[in-house]
Amino acid sequence: MSDKIQHLKESLSQTLVTFYPFAGIIRDALSADCNDQGLPFFVAKVKARLSDFLQNPNVELTKKFFPREEKLPGPGDSVMLIQLNCFDCGSIALCIKFNHIIADMGSASTFLQRWAANAQGLGFAPLNCVAQSSFPQKPSLPNNLTPINLLGKYLSAGKFMWRRYVFDASALSILKAQMSSSSPSSTVSRVNVVTAVMLKCFLETVAAEKDVKPVVMTQGVNLRRRVTPPFPDDSFGNLVWPAVSLWRNPEEKELTELVREVKKGIEKIDGEFVSRLGSDGVYELLEALRNEMPQEGTWLAFTSWANIGLSEVDFGWGKPVWMSGYIPQYYESETMIGGNFVILLDSNCGGIEAWSILNEKYIAGFEKNDHIRKYARFNPSVI
Incomplete structure (x- = not known):
């Protein structure tokens, strides 16, 4: 194990020269x-079998x-x-752990790859900063x-409590078929479907509260694939923007309606939008975002790490058997x-882990929800 640790440290040091x-x-x-300065590298012994x-x-x-960390990271950390x-x-x-100001999970995945x-001695491409020229620094921001x-x-x-729900490939196929039949011309992804199911459960749970506040739902959108022409997937930076949807009356909604709203929120972040982000239009977009936020609200944030290459990371001992958020x-x-x-992450069975x-x-209302009970498994075995 000591040789393995040393090998990881040496290859990390070499990689940080570029990253x-x-x-x-x-x-x-x-x-x-x-x-x-370098970065802290901790080694912990776990008295258990993986x-x-x-x-x-x-x-x-x-x-x-x-x-x-016991506090929010700040200057000097x-x-x-x-x-x-x-x-x-x-x-x-x-x-x-990394600071989201500097990079997003797409950049972290590229770094790990x-x-x-x-570590395998295969050589690697340098840091890709091609997207930076589209977002010049704005000291007045x-x-x-x-x-x-x-x-x-x-x-x-x-x-706040952690929960893990696994949507198997078979359950996603059923859900995607249901969504597609209601809107044959629209393509529905695995991430769209799971987002809609989780959102529906959350809205129904919040609606049962005595003091119901508007639900502010955000989805992290990868700007690399929204700009025209697209940035390379390995472009470094925090190239994510939140697509915001507001539910002022979180009463019961049909899944098909929620899927349409989920997709509509993402589709607003198009090439023109990204172009405005890279110009002085960013001030207007941020003010618009500020103005559409209610003074009080219940926030539910989605981020997808599916299809960004995390499951392909191999240091020479095989690909990961599992990933967690x-x-x-x-x-x-x-x-x-x-x-x-x-x-949302890729599961090892072709599905999605939420x-x-x-x-x-x-928690209680969420886990009693019929849609969670019907389509997801609660924290199943990984192997």
Whole structure:
């Protein structure tokens, strides 16, 4: 194991020469100081067999595999943290945290693929910054006028709990057939379908509350594939924008209607939209985003990591048998501050895993929902 750890460290060091933003520190809300400081690399011993964990995955325990932070990262903190977890059986779980100001998961996936290629001695392409020329720096842009800051007001105090729902390929085929039959001319993806099911369950749960607030639903949209012509998939940066949908009266909606709304929200982020983001139109778009946000609301955020190459990362010991999502929660005066998030990942059976962190008050209603019970499996064995 010590040889394996050393090999990973050496190939990481070589990879960071090219992917230098990950070796820097956070400068402010919009930038990093690429000072080649390096990054913290932790090694943890896990007194268990990985196969036992995968047979009965403990979703809450997964967060212990990540480098721990008790506060929101700020100026002077590392852009990326890595923790290598070594199990008694010789298996490993590699976990990373990085600052979303600097990069998105697409960039993190590219970094992992380049690191893995370097570890195998295969050589790798340099950092692709072709998209940066389309988004020139704007010193006049206020630090608080960013999508994450505008949405941050919906974070709340409470207890937030992780849940893992697996939509098998067979269940997705049934759902896609139902959605396509109602709108034969429209193509429905696996991600569209799972997003609609999770949204429906959430809306019905929120509607049962006494004090019902508007539901603000966001979907992270990969700008690389929305611009004309498209940016290369390995373009580095935080090239994501939230598609926002607002549900002022979260009464019961049909799945077919929700799928249409999910797709409509994403389709607004087109080539013209991205072009305006790269010009002075960004100020107008941010103000429009600010104005459409209700003063109070319940936020549900979706992000998809499907089809971005994570399952292909191979350091020479085989491709990963499993991937998990993680969004840290932080404390203010010993009070947990968080939000409702859903991360969608490729499952090892051709389906989609939905990793959800929800306010505890929504958990019971969510898990009793007929659509979850019918189409998803709750935290099944991985192997």
